[in-house]
Amino acid sequence: MTAVTASSVYYIKLGRKGDWEAESIHDGVIRFGYREAPHDLCAAGDWAAVREAMMRIRGDAGAATRDVKQIRAFYESDETVIFITFVGGLLYWCRPSGEIEILGDNSHRRPTLDGWRSTTIGGTLLTADRLSGHLLKVQMFRGTICDVAAADYLLRRLSDELSPEVAAAEEAESALMTAVIPLMRLLTWQDFELLVDLIFSSSGWRRVSQLGRTQKTIDLELVLPSTSERAFVQVKSKASRAALDDYAVRLEEAEAYDRMFFVWHTGVIPEDEAPEGVIMLGPQRLARMVVDAGLSSWLREKVA
Structure with missing residues (x-):
């Protein structure tokens, strides 16, 4: 089997208190909040202008910078990127694909390449109790999207590959x-x-x-x-x-x-x-x- 690769790996929280988890997993989509983000500027990739807009809303330069980083990750990710999340004791992963849709409440939704998966490419269920704490600690992130520091470990697990030590x-x-x-x-x-x-x-x-x-x-x-x-x-x-x-x-x-x-x-x-x-x-x-x-x-x- 071909090894799983990714240009970037992100962790995403699907809604406040997991409000969008069931919908996202069932429909094979990625839901994203940040309703105040200016869609036209984000779609155009004018991130300096997006930061200025978020600065006016937040009133805090550091918060605006963090917001832009998360918004940009959502908008610019393509099929080479992997998003992960944790639902019901399982790790789910997907690749974003297609156009971003703005919903009636100004939240975001975009399709995935082939839905969310909770197994490795070989079919092994990705239960949280059998994953490294270095990967699981990403769930402590207080924002919406962040880089996965244990990306190499994750890609090995998704590929059913063992580290040399294991x-x-x-x-x-x-x-x-x-x-x-x-x-x-x-x-x-x-x-x-x-x-x-x-x-x-x-x-x-x-x-x-x-x-x-x-x-x-x-x-x-x-x-x-x-x-x-x-x-x-x-x-x-x-x-x-x-x-x-x-x-x-x-x-x-x-x-x-x-x-x-x-x-x-x-x-x-x-x-x-x-x-x-x-x-x-x-x-x-x-x-x-x-x-x-x-x-x-x-x-x-x-x-x-």
């Missing part, structure tokens, strides 16, 4: 998860059961009882205190499709549980072919959970 961290994390799988296979069945228990505990689950014990099969009963959900877990060192199918039959009789987990570290079972009602945690997903739970050091010490 790419290096992901490579190291991937290597760690790859190494975790053979380490899990070195555990005794008792220690593998303990590892699974620790993983679930780190997610808030609490062991209620240990239902069964054989050398290769350990069933656990868990409860999630926050919701009172109950889970039935079967832990197997080595798993096969036949064992999974047998487990699925057993689940039909286990009506007291809200969730069922089938956990294993050895054996080839497609994790996307789970029987109805069964959540499958095979080697790959389990390795991810070990790393996320911070249990890789515990695992290394167990098998050292």
